[in-house]
Amino acid sequence: MLLRNKISVFLLLSLAIFIHCEALRRHHKFFVKEASYTRLCETKDILTVNGQFPGPTLHVRKEDTIYVKVHNNGRYNITIHWHGVKQPRNPWSDGPEYITQCPIQPGHSFNYKIIFSLEIGTIWWHAHSDWSRATVHGAIIVHPKSRTNYPFSMPHEEVPIILGEWWKEDIMTVLQEFVESGGTPRDSDAYTINGQPGDLYPCSSEETFKLNVTYGKIYLLHMVNAAMNEILFFSIANHSLIVVGADGSYTKPLTKEYVLISPGQTLDCLLEANQVPPHGRYYMATRAYTTATNTPFNNTTTTAIIQYNGDDYISTTSPILPSLPYYNDTTTAFEFINSLRTLDPLLFPLDTHDTQIYSTISINTFPCRNNTCDGPNGTRLAASMNNISFVSPSISILKAYYNHITGIFGTNFPSNPPLYYNFMGSNLPLFLQTPERATEVRVIEYNSIVEVVFQGTTLVVGLDHPMHLHGFSFYILGWGFGNFDPCKNPLSYNRVDLPFRNTVLVPINGWATIRFKAINSVWFMHCHLERHLTWGMNTVFIVKDGNRTEERMLPPPRKMPMC
Numbered sequence: 001m002l003l004r005n006k007i008s009v010f011l012l013l014s015l016a017i018f019i020h021c022e023a024l025r026r027h028h029k030f031f032v033k034e035a036s037y038t039r040l041c042e043t044k045d046i047l048t049v050n051g052q053f054p055g056p057t058l059h060v061r062k063e064d065t066i067y068v069k070v071h072n073n074g075r076y077n078i079t080i081h082w083h084g085v086k087q088p089r090n091p092w093s094d095g096p097e098y099i100t101q102c103p104i105q106p107g108h109s110f111n112y113k114i115i116f117s118l119e120i121g122t123i124w125w126h127a128h129s130d131w132s133r134a135t136v137h138g139a140i141i142v143h144p145k146s147r148t149n150y151p152f153s154m155p156h157e158e159v160p161i162i163l164g165e166w167w168k169e170d171i172m173t174v175l176q177e178f179v180e181s182g183g184t185p186r187d188s189d190a191y192t193i194n195g196q197p198g199d200l201y202p203c204s205s206e207e208t209f210k211l212n213v214t215y216g217k218i219y220l221l222h223m224v225n226a227a228m229n230e231i232l233f234f235s236i237a238n239h240s241l242i243v244v245g246a247d248g249s250y251t252k253p254l255t256k257e258y259v260l261i262s263p264g265q266t267l268d269c270l271l272e273a274n275q276v277p278p279h280g281r282y283y284m285a286t287r288a289y290t291t292a293t294n295t296p297f298n299n300t301t302t303t304a305i306i307q308y309n310g311d312d313y314i315s316t317t318s319p320i321l322p323s324l325p326y327y328n329d330t331t332t333a334f335e336f337i338n339s340l341r342t343l344d345p346l347l348f349p350l351d352t353h354d355t356q357i358y359s360t361i362s363i364n365t366f367p368c369r370n371n372t373c374d375g376p377n378g379t380r381l382a383a384s385m386n387n388i389s390f391v392s393p394s395i396s397i398l399k400a401y402y403n404h405i406t407g408i409f410g411t412n413f414p415s416n417p418p419l420y421y422n423f424m425g426s427n428l429p430l431f432l433q434t435p436e437r438a439t440e441v442r443v444i445e446y447n448s449i450v451e452v453v454f455q456g457t458t459l460v461v462g463l464d465h466p467m468h469l470h471g472f473s474f475y476i477l478g479w480g481f482g483n484f485d486p487c488k489n490p491l492s493y494n495r496v497d498l499p500f501r502n503t504v505l506v507p508i509n510g511w512a513t514i515r516f517k518a519i520n521s522v523w524f525m526h527c528h529l530e531r532h533l534t535w536g537m538n539t540v541f542i543v544k545d546g547n548r549t550e551e552r553m554l555p556p557p558r559k560m561p562m563c
């Protein structure tokens with residue numbers, strides 16, 4: 001009897017261990033809940049996943065499928081987006097609220113199925129509802145199928161480096177004030193590295209993120225720009241960075257003293273601990289790259305520290321600060337972007353395209369009652385693509401499309417700017433500033449090669465826009481300043497080893513051209529500066545099904561969140 005009990009306990013235990021291992025690999029649980037955090041000498045509650053800020057890092061192998069069950073134990077609606085994951089045929093788990101799903105309401109949960117395919121290296125996840133992503137975000141590291149299978153020196157250690165922004169004010173209050181005022185949002189009070197402002201800010205020295213390295217070893221930094229509203233320069237004192245990946249795709253190794261990373265972008269960088277003793281301590285540092293005149297930004301610098309193992313004077317040596325490019329140094333910013341090259345062969349030929357969309361991306365204004373808003377001359381600030389300021393619908397576009405529900409969205413997103421004017425003009429007539437409000441999508445044929453030319457304008461203010469496309473990575477054929485010239489500019493396109501990314505930084509007062517192959521379903525396209533997303537610099541691409549079963553969108557999971 002006793003023996004039999006022992007055997008059954010043993011069996012139960014091994015079953016439990018088996019299930020546990022299985023759970024570690026494929027099933028994850030995200031509890032979205034408030035937790036108390038102290039930064040910049042003040043304590044406040046922030047929304048987190050599992051109480052962690054930044055949230056947990058997900059480790060997967062290339063081409064895995066995993067499940068993340070998200071329980072909303074917070075006070076706000078929430079959705080999670082798996083940024084950079086192409087999710088072939090499965091837009092149901094992509095995440096943007098009212099685009100592919102209704103939000104998960106407080107007390108409810110949703111089981112996301114995340115299908116990895118081409119992605120390798122660093123991508124990330126973040127909330128895609130209101131402004132929750134300020135604190136609800138984390139890295140996803142896609143490892144090669146076999147541990148040794150890197151196209152570069154095997155790293156000794158892999159380290160997520162997540163750049164972010166911290167507000168002393170509650171982020172929902174920041175959002176509410178921003179929307180009500182009609183002006184620009186209040187600036188963040190600090191930039192952060194792995195959730196810490198660093199010791200150049202008050203009350204931050206103890207917790208500053210520190211990376212201990214061993215002389216002679218190589219470290220793989222998995223970098224994410226999770227900041228809400230700022231493009232960032234990043235550099236490490238006395239150490240070069242070797243960029244080997246961007247946006248979940250390998251690049252040819254590129255050695256640089258600094259990198260530039262836009263919200264929504266990721267970089268994989270090798271760091272060689274190659275400083276000979278006596279070592280110093282070395283800051284890694286980040287601050288804003290911004291070109292908008294009259295748009296305030298926080299001009300402070302966040303830091304973390306690199307220190308060498310075995311040094312006994314560690315805590316007394318003050319760290320060396322790297323020099324960072326000047327905050328409006330567009331030349332240096334684009335010199336970096338321009339140097340990135342894909343390592344992998346092209347996935348489709350780039351000599352031709354089937355569909356072209358030429359879209360302006362503009363900052364706009366709406367009239368405001370009695371001119372009492374905080375935009376220029378009392379107006380309300382807005383943003384648009386091809387003069388349409390995107391209005392979020394009340395049920396998801398994906399659901400409306402799949403179930404043929406009419407009246408939720410239109411299919412008239414224009415292929416060209418509705419009006420041609422000098423997009424770079426310096427005194428444009430004021431009537432051009434006011435866009436149309438609508439929910440317009442663009443329908444695309446299955447398997448077509450789509451070219452999008454983003455054209456910045458000087459309406460209200462010109463600035464750089466990191467444009468992000470869900471569901472695809474795209475090749476960046478070219479970019480330049482001024483008005484796009486359809487005869488001349490394509491002659492200088494790179495068609496050989498151009499970068500393969502999911503977020504393109506369109507330069508201030510300039511343009512950029514991307515191409516992707518439309519192989520699956522309903523995808524959001526938007527500026528990854530959060531204020532521009534809120535203002536409507538967005539649209540949606542619906543790619544029709546192909547003829548064969550394996551070219552069709554998967555059916556919805558049984559329990560989608562309800563509106």
Ligand SMILES: *[C@@H]1O[C@H](CO)[C@@H](O)[C@H](O)[C@H]1NC(C)=O
Pocket residue numbers: 040187188189190201296297298299300
């Ligand atoms: C930038 O951050 C610093 C440090 O937290 C803060 O004192 C300052 O007010 C912020 N600047 C702006 C323009 O918001």
Ligand SMILES: *[C@@H]1O[C@H](CO)[C@@H](O)[C@H](O)[C@H]1NC(C)=O
Pocket residue numbers: 210212310314
């Ligand atoms: C890094 O090194 C310092 C000094 O030796 C030590 O106090 C600290 O615990 C180490 N940190 C980690 C994460 O190993």
Ligand SMILES: *[C@@H]1O[C@H](CO)[C@@H](O)[C@H](O)[C@H]1NC(C)=O
Pocket residue numbers: 237238275278279280281320
């Ligand atoms: C860091 O680099 C500077 C400039 O190249 C050099 O003068 C200094 O000695 C280096 N310091 C350490 C501790 O490696």
Ligand SMILES: *[C@@H]1O[C@H](CO)[C@@H](O)[C@H](O)[C@H]1NC(C)=O
Pocket residue numbers: 299327
């Ligand atoms: C930002 O900081 C840099 C370096 O500290 C300084 O040179 C520059 O004048 C500052 N710019 C603004 C707009 O405050």
Ligand SMILES: *[C@@H]1O[C@H](CO)[C@@H](O)[C@H](O)[C@H]1NC(C)=O
Pocket residue numbers: 328330
């Ligand atoms: C950068 O800012 C400085 C002053 O802060 C200004 O003199 C300069 O013209 C700016 N450069 C560009 C390219 O806007």
Ligand SMILES: *[C@@H]1O[C@H](CO)[C@@H](O)[C@H](O)[C@H]1NC(C)=O
Pocket residue numbers: 369370
């Ligand atoms: C707007 O202006 C009108 C007329 O000047 C005034 O009667 C009205 O009270 C104002 N409304 C608000 C909300 O201030």
Ligand SMILES: *[C@@H]1O[C@H](CO)[C@@H](O)[C@H](O)[C@H]1NC(C)=O
Pocket residue numbers: 376377430460
């Ligand atoms: C504000 O109004 C003045 C006077 O009508 C006009 O000259 C100026 O261009 C306006 N500015 C903006 C940004 O609307």
Ligand SMILES: *[C@@H]1O[C@H](CO)[C@@H](O)[C@H](O)[C@H]1NC(C)=O
Pocket residue numbers: 387418419431432433434435436
């Ligand atoms: C945008 O559309 C509005 C409303 O139709 C129009 O008044 C405005 O001139 C248009 N602006 C541009 C730049 O097309």
Ligand SMILES: *[C@@H]1O[C@H](CO)[C@@H](O)[C@H](O)[C@H]1NC(C)=O
Pocket residue numbers: 446447545546547
């Ligand atoms: C689907 O089949 C139709 C009829 O045979 C054909 O015209 C069309 O090109 C096919 N579509 C795709 C995307 O292959």
Ligand SMILES: *[C@@H]1O[C@H](CO)[C@@H](O)[C@H](O)[C@H]1NC(C)=O
Pocket residue numbers: 077102103105394562563
């Ligand atoms: C939360 O989502 C539901 C369903 O779409 C919606 O009715 C409700 O207004 C949302 N709540 C907030 C605060 O946005």
Ligand SMILES: [Cu+2]
Pocket residue numbers: 464465466527528529532537
């Ligand atoms: Cu933008």
